[in-house]
Amino acid sequence: MSSSISKVLSLTAGVAMSLGAVTVAQAQSAPLSAQESDPRVMGWMQGFPPPEDKIITQPDSVYFSFPKLRWSVCHLREFLPTEEISRGLGAPVPLSYPSPSEFADLRSKIDALTFTPLGAEAPMTWEESLYANYTDGIIVLHKGKVVYERYFGCMDEGAKHAAMSMTKSVTGLLAEILVVEGALDDTKLVRDIIPEVADGAFGSATVRQVMDMVTGVRYSENYADPNADIWIYSAAASPLPKPEGYTGSNGYWEYLAQVQPEGNHGDAFHYKTINSDMLGWIISRTAGKSVTDLASDRLWSRMGAEQDAYQTVDGKGVPFAGGGISLGLRDAARLGLLMLNKGEINGERLFPAEVAENIAKGGDQSKFSGYASIPNGSYTSQWWVFHNDHGAFAARGVHGQTIYVDPTAEMVLVRFASFPTAANADIDPTSLPAYQAVAEYLMAGH
């Protein structure tokens, strides 16, 4: 790796961040517990100024490594340039809540629910799982009402938390809306929409293959390899001016244009973030809007959102469609409600029912493998579909982010977290069975 590339890497790497690349440096011994690593307990960024060893700064190998990431997941805009996803200027539409006494009663009952983690024998309570998962915020809605809502660590109701790869699901939802509305033909080849990628691997993929991540594109995310594509992509995506002598791509889109093939389009699901950014480019060219403006127009400004969201950008102002959004917990719940209620919220229809139905139906299960905690799953339009008894599907992001929609239980659950390691495989065992347990509890009439 050239020194110029390592230089830009040392500064900031929005992409690597979303993929947890930077957590490789963390201690191999047992990490601090959720309570021990609570950013308020750690004392990060308290005081004016904080003590020198409590200040969290660039680069992201510092600010986005555990336990500092437990603070940073609520403060990404303080490290990186961002674009707004505006909620507009009107009044928010508050979520519905039961009476305070009923709400308190529900909390104590849900906290006491038990479930058995995947691969474990001993049961765990719901409340224990929140700490096991380094939860920062969690909200559960049943039949449109909030039945549970708690904040931990860096979060409160006014905080915006990193969505990480849940960003992809917003990108995918916008794409699916354009497809169902007829503005975007998902059978088209990408090169017919974005001629700039004609000579690269993406040019010959269909839009649908990009949406479902079944493209054959070379992109390695082996963080131990200094020549892995993730690092080159990170250098291209850095919003900072390129160092002298830098000869790589500048920005997400320049990188995407030169991606090389690996395998065949359509053969198998390969979870590669560059598909999401390719999709963001396709969306922007098609709609004539940035993904931030489109997300504002189609979702945030019409769903009664309480807060603006924001999205990190590269050095040319292109939002990171694969991982750059930060948003409020309740606004993430509004996105979940929109999916559960097939495009309707607050009595208004924001997109055709078919959009949510297409996503809930899932993708090609025969092409999906490699996720032990999601057997029989699929991935379509940048959403994970479990194909379980409840027909659940989800947006998911590293370090434990999820918007989990259970149509059978009429439940939406959002969890923000800052788990020490990135991979959801580490977090699913104490998460997915907990979601199923609360769904069954709510279905039983609580």
Place this chain on the structure above:
Amino acid sequence: MSSSISKVLSLTAGVAMSLGAVTVAQAQSAPLSAQESDPRVMGWMQGFPPPEDKIITQPDSVYFSFPKLRWSVCHLREFLPTEEISRGLGAPVPLSYPSPSEFADLRSKIDALTFTPLGAEAPMTWEESLYANYTDGIIVLHKGKVVYERYFGCMDEGAKHAAMSMTKSVTGLLAEILVVEGALDDTKLVRDIIPEVADGAFGSATVRQVMDMVTGVRYSENYADPNADIWIYSAAASPLPKPEGYTGSNGYWEYLAQVQPEGNHGDAFHYKTINSDMLGWIISRTAGKSVTDLASDRLWSRMGAEQDAYQTVDGKGVPFAGGGISLGLRDAARLGLLMLNKGEINGERLFPAEVAENIAKGGDQSKFSGYASIPNGSYTSQWWVFHNDHGAFAARGVHGQTIYVDPTAEMVLVRFASFPTAANADIDPTSLPAYQAVAEYLMAGH
């Protein structure tokens, strides 16, 4: 200047930006007119991607030079890390408007008002002045009602515009609130509140001297001098990681601790941004909150704001109290209303009347000189006081920003602009007489 410093300077410099340092490179010939330089006409950042020569990127010597700055003043967060000034989660309180027909009638009458620019002989219409001043947004309120509101260039009602040095007035207002409420003793020496500056020039100044910028501190803003303090301050303040070999201060506060004396405290008004950042530090230490959180708690979350604002930060997360805020036009008007109505808005009192009275009364005129367009003026608590017949006072920022409060006319006027040059001396001749003209028109019963 060492190469390491010039390196960091080439990246970003929030301070220099607020002071217009970067405009020195602009063409010496007549600049493009407001209409010609309209960012929509220029085509900046249109398309996905925009043409290569229409992309605006770092460093600030590029993005904040005319005519690109006409786009960038609405997009600072896309270049720099920022902290939010939250409006909270409730419903905004809309400003009051006359009926649409009355509003349209007022607009045409105000557009046709004439005045004679300072030093000129030929009169100019109000509407002509908006273009002469490269106005991006302007709103006028009379007796609490919006009587005029127009947007140009990069702005619309949902945009956030750089406040530049109007930021100082928010900082000063927060300080004055703390003083009047008794939390901050403005007769104290700075070193008794911030021991870290005991060995520097600020240590022996009183809080009040800092608030009124009558300190004797060495800080040159001669942009032609590569060793000027402004450049060193900019390098310290850059939110980017310091380059290898950098040995200067890291962050606003480290710089402030080592500022050297020049002249005596109390002798004269010297407009030096470092006073505002010193005040920000004093406020934060006193209130136990960042200026962003304090501005949210005391102003934005309680004034019915429509939008969050934001503030750029240094590499340690310290907000730029001397120039870092971007905010909506109507929210700036709400700040003006708070000043006009001595702390009350929407029927609620946000701070004691004495706060606004102290500011309106002004500072020591005998110490004020050097501003041809503000004869007899003064500067107190980071506000400019005109000591004119109407008792007007203002927040002011380079490139034409103002919140102008005229208590006699019961008028609040906010103008955001992106004038080609930084100094308000260039803009005042076609601004201050226009404000007086509209004030007189409104007083005459319109």
